[in-house]
Amino acid sequence: MSGQAAIRLAALTKQYPGSERPAVDHLDLEMPAGEIVALVGPSGCGKTTTLKMLNRLIEPTSGTIEIDGRPVDELPVHELRRGIGYVIQHTGLFPHKTVGANIGTVPRLLGWDKSRIRDRVDELGALVGLEPAMLGRYPGALSGGQQQRVGVARALAADPPILLMDEPYSAVDPIVRARLQDELLDLQERVQKTIVLVTHDVDEAIKLGDRVVILNVGGRLEQAAPPAELLAEPASEFVADFLGEDRGLKRLALLTVDEIVPGNGPIAEVGDDADVARAAMAEHHVEWFGVCRGQRMLGWMWGSDLNGTVTDSAVRPFRSIVQPADTLRTALDGIVNSSTNVAIVQDDDGRYRGMVRIEEISEGMRA
Numbered sequence: 281m282s283g284q285a286a287i288r289l290a291a292l293t294k295q296y297p298g299s300e301r302p303a304v305d306h307l308d309l310e311m312p313a314g315e316i317v318a319l320v321g322p323s324g325c326g327k328t329t330t331l332k333m334l335n336r337l338i339e340p341t342s343g344t345i346e347i348d349g350r351p352v353d354e355l356p357v358h359e360l361r362r363g364i365g366y367v368i369q370h371t372g373l374f375p376h377k378t379v380g381a382n383i384g385t386v387p388r389l390l391g392w393d394k395s396r397i398r399d400r401v402d403e404l405g406a407l408v409g410l411e412p413a414m415l416g417r418y419p420g421a422l423s424g425g426q427q428q429r430v431g432v433a434r435a436l437a438a439d440p441p442i443l444l445m446d447e448p449y450s451a452v453d454p455i456v457r458a459r460l461q462d463e464l465l466d467l468q469e470r471v472q473k474t475i476v477l478v479t480h481d482v483d484e485a486i487k488l489g490d491r492v493v494i495l496n497v498g499g500r501l502e503q504a505a506p507p508a509e510l511l512a513e514p515a516s517e518f519v520a521d522f523l524g525e526d527r528g529l530k531r532l533a534l535l536t537v538d539e540i541v542p543g544n545g546p547i548a549e550v551g552d553d554a555d556v557a558r559a560a561m562a563e564h565h566v567e568w569f570g571v572c573r574g575q576r577m578l579g580w581m582w583g584s585d586l587n588g589t590v591t592d593s594a595v596r597p598f599r600s601i602v603q604p605a606d607t608l609r610t611a612l613d614g615i616v617n618s619s620t621n622v623a624i625v626q627d628d629d630g631r632y633r634g635m636v637r638i639e640e641i642s643e644g645m646r647a
């Protein structure tokens with residue numbers, strides 16, 4: 281198996297002996313190389329069965345799985361599994377082996393020499409953020425989050441192009457979970473694996489998946505799409521329900537301020553005649569205006585505080601200032617929390633770029 285691998289499922293079906301209906305039913309899926317595909321759906325919808333068919337822990341009843349265009353049943357099982365790291369639920373670490381020995385499991389099976397294994401274990405420990413001192417400990421002496429990191433390091437040991445993860449964060453609390461999710465995204469930037477991740481949690485799927493696959497009971501595919509597309513256009517009632525009532529807010533969290541066009545807003549420069557400010561307020565139908573000096577936005581003031589020329593004496597700071605990389609959700613939160621009902625957009629170097637109102641956000645969501 282090469283450095284990167286794409287997976288394709290065609291009409292993949294599993295019917296367990298004695299059961300009335302399939303656990304996975306004619307599943308067609310494309311998983312591009314180097315992407316995270318998140319499989320999500322209600323309990324019993326066939327997520328784990330799908331994952332285990334990929335590394336042939338379960339044999340399909342019918343249908344095909346191809347990795348880089350090659351049917352997986354053409355490969356010897358040991359060769360297939362060497363190319364697929366597997367992180368199982370509750371980590372499944374060997375309790376009587378040290379953390380280092382756990383991480384080195386696959387290289388040892390492959391017959392690497394000791395110093396090469398040691399170097400690889402050190403490298404992986406650093407990659408997943410384990411202190412070197414932890415490598416000599418036993419899994420029982422690690423926190424849940426640390427054990428999770430060991431599970432990932434072990435799965436990556438032989439540098440497989442594919443990583444399967446079955447509910448990797450279900451056993452840790454929400455704070456650790458969020459941190460591990462961020463670490464996975466960070467790790468993926470560096471390792472670029474094809475990751476198939478199973479979860480119950482639609483928010484986790486949206487956060488981690490380049491592509492989210494929603495399955496229904498009986499292993500039926502409801503929709504497979506990038507998260508923003510899924511949230512914008514759920515293909516069925518089931519998908520819409522599954523995404524939740526705050527689907528719009530979830531989508532706002534995926535869009536960024538630089539994807540919308542901010543308005544210039546009611547503004548005047550220090551030194552401008554008061555009429556300039558009055559005209560700006562009239563044009564925008566508001567009683568306040570932003571006070572700029574060159575490319576800097578100093579703050580805002582009430583029109584009733586104007587006399588003669590615009591000065592910075594009665595200026596109040598804007599409460600909500602966002603940067604282009606911030607999410608529209610952050611901008612919206614800023615808008616509803618500010619007395620002017622706008623969020624100011626500034627470049628990273630503090631230059632004024634414009635103002636966002638609810639109108640611009642709605643416009644951006646329609647685009």
Ligand SMILES: Nc1ncnc2c1ncn2[C@@H]1O[C@H](COP(=O)(O)OP(=O)(O)OP(=O)(O)O)[C@@H](O)[C@H]1O
Nearest residue numbers: 296297299303322323324325326327328329330480
């Ligand atoms: N070995 C088995 N023999 C018979 N039926 C099985 C077997 N393993 C799983 N099933 C059934 O197949 C269906 C899919 O199971 P699977 O474990 O793939 O679901 P899942 O989506 O991973 O669920 P969960 O979210 O609860 O982990 C379920 O109805 C389950 O009862």
Ligand SMILES: [Mg+2]
Nearest residue numbers: 327328329446
């Ligand atoms: Mg499962």
